[in-house]
Amino acid sequence: MWTPGIGELAIIMIIVVLVFGTGKLSGVGKSLGTAIHDFKASVKPEDKDKDDTPAADVPSDAEKTE
Numbered sequence: 818m819w820t821p822g823i824g825e826l827a828i829i830m831i832i833v834v835l836v837f838g839t840g841k842l843s844g845v846g847k848s849l850g851t852a853i854h855d856f857k858a859s860v861k862p863e864d865k866d867k868d869d870t871p872a873a874d875v876p877s878d879a880e881k882t883e
Contacts, residue, residue: 834842
């Protein structure tokens with residue numbers, strides 16, 4: 818089986834840049850990154866206690882006025 822080396826990968830990348838252009842490739846990379854981020858967020862279980870702050874961390878009224 819053929820395994821591409823560094824030279825072959827460089828030639829393939831040059832051809833891809835020539836065909837699609839840098840603007841289109843950056844858009845594809847951005848959309849791919851957003852898709853991966855959204856997928857990870859949907860797979861990760863939600864933390865119900867994440868928004869609740871413990872009472873010890875909430876400043877009292879006396880500390881707020883100082």
